[in-house]
Amino acid sequence: MPRPVPPGRFAWRSVMMRPGEENSTRGVPGASLDILRNQSTTSLGAAAHMDRTQPRTVGILIFDDVEVLDFAGPFEVFASARPIDNGSGLERLFRPLIVAEEQRMITCRGGLLVQPHHTIGDHPPLDVIVIPGGQGTRRERLNATVLDWIVAQDQRTEVTTSVCTGAFLLAERGLLDGLRATTHWASIAWMREHYPSVRMVDDERFVDEGHIVTSAGVSAGIDMALHVVARLDGEATAAATARSMEYDRTSAALSPG
Numbered sequence: 421m422p423r424p425v426p427p428g429r430f431a432w433r434s435v436m437m438r439p440g441e442e443n444s445t446r447g448v449p450g451a452s453l454d455i456l457r458n459q460s461t462t463s464l465g466a467a468a469h470m471d472r473t474q475p476r477t478v479g480i481l482i483f484d485d486v487e488v489l490d491f492a493g494p495f496e497v498f499a500s501a502r503p504i505d506n507g508s509g510l511e512r513l514f515r516p517l518i519v520a521e522e523q524r525m526i527t528c529r530g531g532l533l534v535q536p537h538h539t540i541g542d543h544p545p546l547d548v549i550v551i552p553g554g555q556g557t558r559r560e561r562l563n564a565t566v567l568d569w570i571v572a573q574d575q576r577t578e579v580t581t582s583v584c585t586g587a588f589l590l591a592e593r594g595l596l597d598g599l600r601a602t603t604h605w606a607s608i609a610w611m612r613e614h615y616p617s618v619r620m621v622d623d624e625r626f627v628d629e630g631h632i633v634t635s636a637g638v639s640a641g642i643d644m645a646l647h648v649v650a651r652l653d654g655e656a657t658a659a660a661t662a663r664s665m666e667y668d669r670t671s672a673a674l675s676p677g
Contacts, residue, residue: 478516479546490552490583497645501661540569553584561588583641591615599629604637
C-alpha cells in the first residue's frame with residue numbers, strides 16, 4: 421500500500437531521474453498523479469519560493485568515519501543557494517545544520533574533525549535531511565538510536581536524501597522498500613544482496629523517487645543536492661548555485677555514478 425502523506429507534505433509520483441532531465445512530476449497538494457505529469461520544476465519551485473518566509477532547514481547527519489564530501493558537498497550547495505530576485509526578502513533559501521548523535525567532536529574519514537551544530541535530540545524541525553555515507557555506515561546501520569531518528573524525521577520532512585552508502589541506513593528500516601535507489605558503485609551488489617526489496621540502479625548519479633532521493637558515491641551528492649534545490653526553488657536557482665560554486669553539472673552528470 422502507498423505510504424500516507426503527512427499533513428503539509430506534497431504528494432509525489434515516484435520517478436527515476438537521469439542526469440540533465442527535469443522532473444516532470446512535481447507534487448501539488450490535492451492534484452491527481454496524471455495532472456502532475458504536466459507540472460515543471462521551475463514553475464513549482466517558483467511558487468514554493470513565493471509562499472515562503474523562512475529558509476528551509478536542512479539537517480545533515482554525521483558520524484565517525486563519515487565520508488567528508490558526502491556531507492560537505494551538500495552542505496556547500498544548500499549554504500550557497502540564494503534567491504534569484506530576492507522578491508521574498510529571504511537572504512538565503514536553506515539553513516544547513518550538522519547533526520550528530522552526541523555533542524562531541526566527530527572524526528570523519530581522513531581524520532577531519534567536525535563539531536556538530538546539534539544532536540539528534542535538540543535540533544530544530546527539519547525540512548530536508550541528508551544521510552551521508554562512508555565506512556561508518558557499516559556501524560551506524562546497526563545503531564537503533566540513529567535509525568529511529570531517521571525514521572522519525574522521514575515522517576516530517578519534505579525530502580529525505582542519502583549520499584553514497586548512506587542508503588544503507590534508509591534501507592535498514594525499510595524506507596527504500598519497493599523504490600528505485602542508488603549508492604556508491606562498489607556497494608550496489610552488496611545492497612542487492614542485503615536489501616532485495618530495494619530496486620537498485622547502477623547507472624545514475626541520483627535517483628528521485630519523490631519523497632526520497634538517493635545518490636551515488638561521494639561527488640554525486642553535489643548533483644543530488646543541486647537537484648533538490650531545482651525541485652524546491654527552480655532550475656534557475658540551481659544553475660546559479662552551481663555557477664557560484666564553479667561546479668560544472670554537465671560534466672559531472674556525464675560521468676558514471
